[in-house]
Amino acid sequence: MSSLRVLILGGAGEAAELGRRLAGDERFAPVLSLAGRTRAPSLPSIPHRVGGFGSVEGLVRWLSDPGADLLICATHPFAEQMRRHAVEAARRARIPLLMLERPAWVPQPGDRWTKVVDMAAAARALGSRPRRVLLTIGQKDLAPFAAVPHHHYVVRSIERPSAESLPPSVELISARGPFDEAGEQALLRQHRIEALVTKNSGGDATAAKLAAARALGIDVIMVQRPAAPKLDGVAVDIVTDAAGALAWLAARHELASSRRGV
Numbered sequence: 321m322s323s324l325r326v327l328i329l330g331g332a333g334e335a336a337e338l339g340r341r342l343a344g345d346e347r348f349a350p351v352l353s354l355a356g357r358t359r360a361p362s363l364p365s366i367p368h369r370v371g372g373f374g375s376v377e378g379l380v381r382w383l384s385d386p387g388a389d390l391l392i393c394a395t396h397p398f399a400e401q402m403r404r405h406a407v408e409a410a411r412r413a414r415i416p417l418l419m420l421e422r423p424a425w426v427p428q429p430g431d432r433w434t435k436v437v438d439m440a441a442a443a444r445a446l447g448s449r450p451r452r453v454l455l456t457i458g459q460k461d462l463a464p465f466a467a468v469p470h471h472h473y474v475v476r477s478i479e480r481p482s483a484e485s486l487p488p489s490v491e492l493i494s495a496r497g498p499f500d501e502a503g504e505q506a507l508l509r510q511h512r513i514e515a516l517v518t519k520n521s522g523g524d525a526t527a528a529k530l531a532a533a534r535a536l537g538i539d540v541i542m543v544q545r546p547a548a549p550k551l552d553g554v555a556v557d558i559v560t561d562a563a564g565a566l567a568w569l570a571a572r573h574e575l576a577s578s579r580r581g582v
């Protein structure tokens with residue numbers, strides 16, 4: 321039978337990992353889709369496209385032309401809109417959807433976490449006493465911290481944030497994970513950090529900062545994940561890593577082959 325066409329909505333490391341595993345696998349014709357936020361993304365050697373589809377309608381059109389038999393949503397857990405669009409587009413296009421969702425981090429003994437629902441709550445949770453704060457929340461959610469300018473901020477992100485979103489007292493660090501615990505402890509010590517603000521992204525690549533904060537007794541303001549999209553009327557499977565996604569694809573391929581009697 322011909323290859324199954326798979327659209328992978330990327331943005332998380334697992335999407336690139338899945339792409340690497342699919343490269344050269346003739347059972348599938350994958351395309352990796354990226355929003356285009358990162359200037360030099362690390363790409364697997366499979367076809368890719370860059371940029372939004374033009375809302376759900378655009379994604380539904382893409383699923384019919386160029387076309388896909390299967391949709392995998394492997395965006396970052398905080399890419400709430402794209403995840404909603406994936407569910408809605410799969411429902412309208414009537415194609416199977418797999419959500420690839422890495423597990424959230426959970427607090428360990430010794431952690432000093434304050435869980436908050438969004439970035440505005442994280443900014444408020446820093447309190448009225450001026451503190452030295454490490455922000456590892458990407459470059460696009462910084463505005464709430466400009467509203468609490470009495471803290472000193474160290475912002476670590478892959479892409480440089482735009483100047484107008486920044487609080488007045490700020491240092492910028494440009495870095496891409498994975499990070500290790502020794503390096504994270506050194507960073508926290510060097511900048512005399514008293515509180516760390518992070519999203520609950522989960523995964524190993526950026527978990528070392530949590531271990532470092534635990535070891536040094538530093539407060540962590542943990543922004544909880546947005547609610548998962550409603551799955552009414554859509555057949556959605558969920559896996560937590562690239563290996564799980566590959567197993568799902570293999571099962572789908574077997575099913576398609578047996579239906580076509582190949």
Ligand SMILES: NC(=O)c1ccc[n+]([C@@H]2O[C@H](COP(=O)([O-])OP(=O)(O)OC[C@H]3O[C@@H](n4cnc5c(N)ncnc54)[C@H](OP(=O)(O)O)[C@@H]3O)[C@@H](O)[C@H]2O)c1
Binds near residue numbers: 332375395401405
């Ligand atoms: N939010 C985070 O904390 C975070 C962290 C690391 C990486 N990322 C990645 O960065 C990208 C943007 O994040 P976001 O939070 O701005 O997403 P978002 O709010 O969920 O999505 C905004 C819009 O960006 C476009 N888009 C998002 N992912 C896309 C993809 N894989 N392929 C094509 N278009 C895509 C879509 O535009 P249209 O409506 O025009 O189709 C979507 O409606 C995502 O791919 C996400 O996985 C996000």
